[in-house]
Amino acid sequence: MEQKLFEEKYGVERLNTHCTKWDGLKEKFGEDGLISMWVADMDFKAPEQVIEALQKRIEHGVFGYSLISNSYYDSFINWEEKRHGYKVKKEWIRYTPGVVSGIYWIVNIFTKPGDAILVSMPVYYPFHNSVKENGRKLVHSNLINNNGRYEFDYEDFENKIVENDVKIYILCSPHNPVGRVWKEEELDKIMEICQKHNVLVISDEIHHDLILEGKHIPTAIVNNGKYAKNIITLTAPSKTFNLAGCKNSFVIIENEDILKKFDTYANTVARVSNGNLFGYVAAEAAYTYGEEWLSGAIATIKGNYDYMVKELAEKLPQVKVTPLEGTYLSWLDFNTCLKDEELEEIIQNKCKIAVDYGRWFGEAGKGFIRINLATPRKYVEEAVKNLIDVLNK
Ligand SMILES: Cc1ncc(COP(=O)(O)O)c(C=O)c1O
Structure with missing residues (x-):
């Protein structure tokens, strides 16, 4: 399943569902309204067969x-x-x-x-x-x-x-x-x-x-x-x-x-x-x-990743994207253009993106950020655009 179709079928608004990723922004980052690309879950509904199986179980009404x-x-x-x-x-x-x-x-x-x-x-x-x-x-x-x-x-x-x-x-x-x-x-x-x-x-x-x-x-x-x-x-x-x-x-x-x-x-x-x-x-x-759903999810992640790589290579080549072989978490290297201690100011305050900072993963992660690509393309586009606009200023 290609990305567009996958997003149409499974894309969903998560705000106000008590989800960590969007509703937890204030607690984690001190403010709402950021483009949320941190914690590792997806902004997509589970396969429909999962939802149906759960519904069937719920309809029985006994949860002993x-x-x-x-x-x-x-x-x-x-x-x-x-x-x-x-x-x-x-x-x-x-x-x-x-x-x-x-x-x-x-x-x-x-x-x-x-x-x-x-x-x-x-x-x-x-x-x-x-x-x-x-x-x-x-x-x-x-x-x-x-x-x-x-x-x-x-x-x-x-x-x-x-x-x-x-x-x-x-x-x-x-x-x-x-x-x-x-x-x-x-x-x-x-x-x-x-x-x-x-x-x-x-x-x-x-x-x-x-x-x-x-x-x-x-x-x-x-x-x-x-x-x-x-x-x-x-x-x-x-x-x-x-x-x-x-x-x-x-x-x-x-x-x-x-x-x-x-x-x-x-x-x-x-x-x-x-x-x-x-x-x-x-x-x-x-x-x-879930196999077909998963192939759609992977196509979507790959589509987002390829888009981001292309945009950054053309318009912000100083940010290096680590080749993504597995996971939906992309590892971006800002070491040639920013100091580690400048990252929050640029990424959160200026670009309005919530990410995992590389240093959370150990000293060796300094100067990096980790962003979650299991999200509709619109958020990736917005985040990439903000990065390009802010860093090129
Ligand atoms: C490598 C790895 N292990 C474990 C987890 C979390 O697993 P769980 O929610 O099952 O504890 C994550 C979540 O991002 C992860 O990336």
Whole structure:
């Protein structure tokens, strides 16, 4: 489905629906009325089959204790195999309300206060928080920015593990905010290092269906599954189908010992072993019927991205757009024209755009902003126009 049609069918006004992205502007940025391009959800309705499935469930009128249906598991298992070539077994699947909650649980289960946890910066800031807020030691290895294309620094990565006796590495694949879809050989090298030093890997693959270029390789199937027993995969339908409010995420654990420890924690400390009835209904319908919708969503994101790249290259070439291979979050480099501390004044006060500032993702993000392109073209056009007008003055 092309962008115009997708927008006509699924575009919707979100203001005054208690949505974080638009109704939360004042709280987050101190003012309303900005072009909202920050938090990572979409300004589009979910697939119609999701809405219909929820309506059907609502019409029944009883919302009591519920079992998890086999068809729910099947929909996810089929999706993972068909789309990503990962044959997930039902017994490996667990629930968490969100991917971030999953990270927090795993940090608590598999490390103790003071233990070191590694991340590749710049990276999604709740990764940092999951470490710091649990009293663990945050260790980072910066990605290398090779002319806008980010790569792992393998030597530094291994040194950081050894020097700090790292216990867990939190991988972001695809990587928010730099938009990389990691290649199998890159993941292979990183996993090899983690395995060699007994570092447990959390593989956050929440963006794995949002691929614009390249192919997503689930970390658990890298090198024919060589590292699968050392990996906990986290994913969800929330980014893919815009269902974050449904609070339904997947944990995949192939290693029985790790699974047992996870279950003990989930059933005792967290006391959460299953989720909200509507989350299950929405996820199942999305994975079963959402393919066409998703292709429209990806075409829309790509259309916005291509438009922005072209406009900026012609009219504001000093702002560098990082190639977007995956996610709908574009990473813009202002380092050649602005100081990091000038960004808010220009981006928010002058251009009237609400964004995630690069420094939130770590020192390595200074001078960058992250903008959300899962929005109707009109907002991208307005934001790009404002950037061009203000920065060219
Ligand atoms: C890499 C990554 N992980 C997790 C999340 C959030 O997941 P959840 O809402 O399921 O906690 C996001 C949201 O932007 C993300 O980018």
